[in-house]
Amino acid sequence: MTAHPRMALGGGGSSHREAMRPPEMRPPEMRSRETSVASTAEDERGRAQRFREAALPHLGDVYTLARYLLRNPADAEDAAQECYLRAFRHFDTFRGGPIKPWLLAILRNVCRAEYARRGTLAAVQADGMDAAADEVAETLWGEASPSPEAAGLSRFDAETVQRLIAQLPDAFREVLVLREINDLSYREIAEVTAAPVGTVMSRLARARALLRDLWLAEEKGS
Amino acid sequence: MTCEEALVLVHALADGELDAGHARDVEAHVAQCPRCAAALAAAREMKERLRAAPLDFAVPASLRAGIDRAVPVPAPVTSRRALLKGVALGGVASALAAASVTFVVLRGSHDDRILGDAISAHLRSLQADHLTDVLSSNQHTVKPWFNGRIDLAPPVIDLTAQGFTLVGGRLDYIDGKPAAAIVYRRRVHVINLFVAQDLGAAPSTPQLTIVQGFNVLRWNENGLNLLAVSDLDREELQEFGAKFSAAARASAQG
Numbered sequence: 345m346t347a348h349p350r351m352a353l354g355g356g357g358s359s360h361r362e363a364m365r366p367p368e369m370r371p372p373e374m375r376s377r378e379t380s381v382a383s384t385a386e387d388e389r390g391r392a393q394r395f396r397e398a399a400l401p402h403l404g405d406v407y408t409l410a411r412y413l414l415r416n417p418a419d420a421e422d423a424a425q426e427c428y429l430r431a432f433r434h435f436d437t438f439r440g441g442p443i444k445p446w447l448l449a450i451l452r453n454v455c456r457a458e459y460a461r462r463g464t465l466a467a468v469q470a471d472g473m474d475a476a477a478d479e480v481a482e483t484l485w486g487e488a489s490p491s492p493e494a495a496g497l498s499r500f501d502a503e504t505v506q507r508l509i510a511q512l513p514d515a516f517r518e519v520l521v522l523r524e525i526n527d528l529s530y531r532e533i534a535e536v537t538a539a540p541v542g543t544v545m546s547r548l549a550r551a552r553a554l555l556r557d558l559w560l561a562e563e564k565g566s
Numbered sequence: 567m568t569c570e571e572a573l574v575l576v577h578a579l580a581d582g583e584l585d586a587g588h589a590r591d592v593e594a595h596v597a598q599c600p601r602c603a604a605a606l607a608a609a610r611e612m613k614e615r616l617r618a619a620p621l622d623f624a625v626p627a628s629l630r631a632g633i634d635r636a637v638p639v640p641a642p643v644t645s646r647r648a649l650l651k652g653v654a655l656g657g658v659a660s661a662l663a664a665a666s667v668t669f670v671v672l673r674g675s676h677d678d679r680i681l682g683d684a685i686s687a688h689l690r691s692l693q694a695d696h697l698t699d700v701l702s703s704n705q706h707t708v709k710p711w712f713n714g715r716i717d718l719a720p721p722v723i724d725l726t727a728q729g730f731t732l733v734g735g736r737l738d739y740i741d742g743k744p745a746a747a748i749v750y751r752r753r754v755h756v757i758n759l760f761v762a763q764d765l766g767a768a769p770s771t772p773q774l775t776i777v778q779g780f781n782v783l784r785w786n787e788n789g790l791n792l793l794a795v796s797d798l799d800r801e802e803l804q805e806f807g808a809k810f811s812a813a814a815r816a817s818a819q820g
Contacts, residue, residue, distance in 0.1 A: 392639050400633070407629060408622040417626075418799065422754060424625075425632045432637045497611055502619040509621070523581065524616045530583050549577045552612050559615075 395435050399428065402444045405526050406451050412521045413455040415510050423458060427451040445532040448522065452536055459514075497556070498563050508558045516551035519544055567595045569602055576606040580613055628799045631779030635797075676741070677766040680793075681777045683740045684765075687747065688758045688780065688795040691736065697756065698734030698749055708735040712746050720746035720761035721787060721814045728809045730757065740765060740793075750806070757796040757806060765791035772807030774800055783807045787814050 406427055410420035427450050431438075438446055500508075509517060522533045530548075534541045567575075572595045578584050579592045596603045691697050700711040709722040715737050724732050733749040738760065745762040767773075768786035772794075775782045781803045783794040792810075796803050 389639065392637055395637060396639065403625050403630070403633070404622055407625045411623045417623075418753070418802070420623075421626060421629045421632075421799070424629055425636065428633045429636050497615055499615065499618065502621055505616065505619045506621060524613065525621050530578070530581070545578055545583075546574050548581075549574045549609075552577065552609055556608060556612060559612075 391435065392432075395432050398443050399431055399447060402447050403428075405444060406447055409448055409451055409518075409521055409526055410455060412506075412509060412517060412525070413452070413514070414458060419458060423451060423454045426454045430454070442532070444526070445528060445536050448526060448528070449536045449538075452518070497559050500559075500562070504562065508555060508562060511558055512551060512554055516547055516554060519547045520551040520555065523548055567591055569595075569599060572596065572599065572602040573605050576602060577609050580606060580609040626799065628779075628781070628797070631776075632797055635779055680741050680766040681775075681782065684758075684760055684782065684793050684795050685778050685780055687738045687740065687745075687760070688756075691738075691747070691749070691758055692756060697736065699736045701734040703732045703734075705732060708732065708748065711735055712737075716744050716746050718746070718761070718763060718790060720748060720790070721810075721817070722748055723810060723813045723817065725750065725806070725809055725813065728813075730806055730809070752796075752798055752802060752806070755796055755798040755802075757794055757798060757803070759810070760793045760795070761790055763791065765793045768792070772804065772811060774804060774807075776800075785811065787811060788818050 403424070407420060407424045410423045410427070411417065414420045414423060427447065431447055431450050434450075509520065512520065518537060519533055522528045522536060523530075528536065530541050530544050533544045533548075537544065539547075572592060575584065575588065575592045576596065579589055584592065592606075596606050700708055702708050703724070703726065705722045705724040709720070712718075712720055712722075712735060720735075722732070722735065726732060730750045730752050733751050733756075736747040736749065738745050738747040738758075740760055740762060741764075743762060743764075745760045745765070748759040748761065750757040750759065765784065768784055768791040770786055772783045772785040772792075775784070780795055780797055781800045783792075783803050783806070785792050785807065794803060794807060794810075796806075798806070
């Protein structure tokens, strides 16, 4: 699918003229591919090198998001690997700018496919949460807010906090992780999750409120 | 500004995502609304708590190795092509270079060669769509298939119940000699288990080594050498070795 726009762009000239060429004349990019094998090998080498330099520094972010989304080390590893495979395959379609949100968006798609593979349960749950998130403004301020004196959450070790975050519903967990751990801006989170910035904002508000409840419950329990 | 708006916008304020005008509006609201002030304090406190703990996960070495394999940096175009060109031209220097390449190819112990062959055979089996000659998850179909094709009776054990699916078998070559390849699958990961008389080092219990980023498990079972190659993580491959070994010993006694 991606081959088509690239072929068209590779032609260099006007597409009208391309279309009017007699069929026996081959488009220029086909000829150049036959004649310069060495330079395509060199191109391929450069492409792999460029991809590695741009994408590998973000492997930690990709793997971490995969761990939070899939909640299982082996699946997260498979998803991160698949993400890098796809990213490399489609590296030509990446048009500059920060590459991290682009990689994380690919990873999120891989993870959603994994949700689907695991069965409808997780997918249905995610959809349900999307709907819930849209209504968040109505529910959020209806809740009891903590008084200023009640502030003072316990400090937990990383493992405990990770476990609490893992309990958040999918739609809220992903925005919280993208913001607080992957360190993306609202605009980037909106891009990765294919949601409007306003939705990102309300989901994040909801995510923090839910996490606070989990945190307080953990304090009581421990 | 209503509380409804402010309760969401305090998060954007805490995150530093508001422009100066909106930030002023939210701050003005918060100054005269205790409830929204509490929400802002709670958001800031939560951010501070999350910042304090290292919440990312360390990337496993096997993942790095997997990506290195999937996106390799191809060797510079020079070496082999230049050498071949040199040999064709018959220059003295290129003959010397070619000789040193031969040396490099022939160097390396018996053991290195076996490991190299096993990795190559594993990769070939994944790439060339030639994973199995006999495709069956039934050990009683796979085991007899090797009769007459190889002068040993490889242990073929169904480990489906233990989480390793038997996919089939294949005849392969390691160090120039035929070897039985028994193929298992765990999720998307393929395990090639090679069986032959001599596969180099073969301790009595499965031992793990890492070759070119692949996990390799080698051991000796009833006088045969076994060598498992996979990109599965090391714990799971060791689990495979332990379960296979236990089942092989049970069936040898029974």
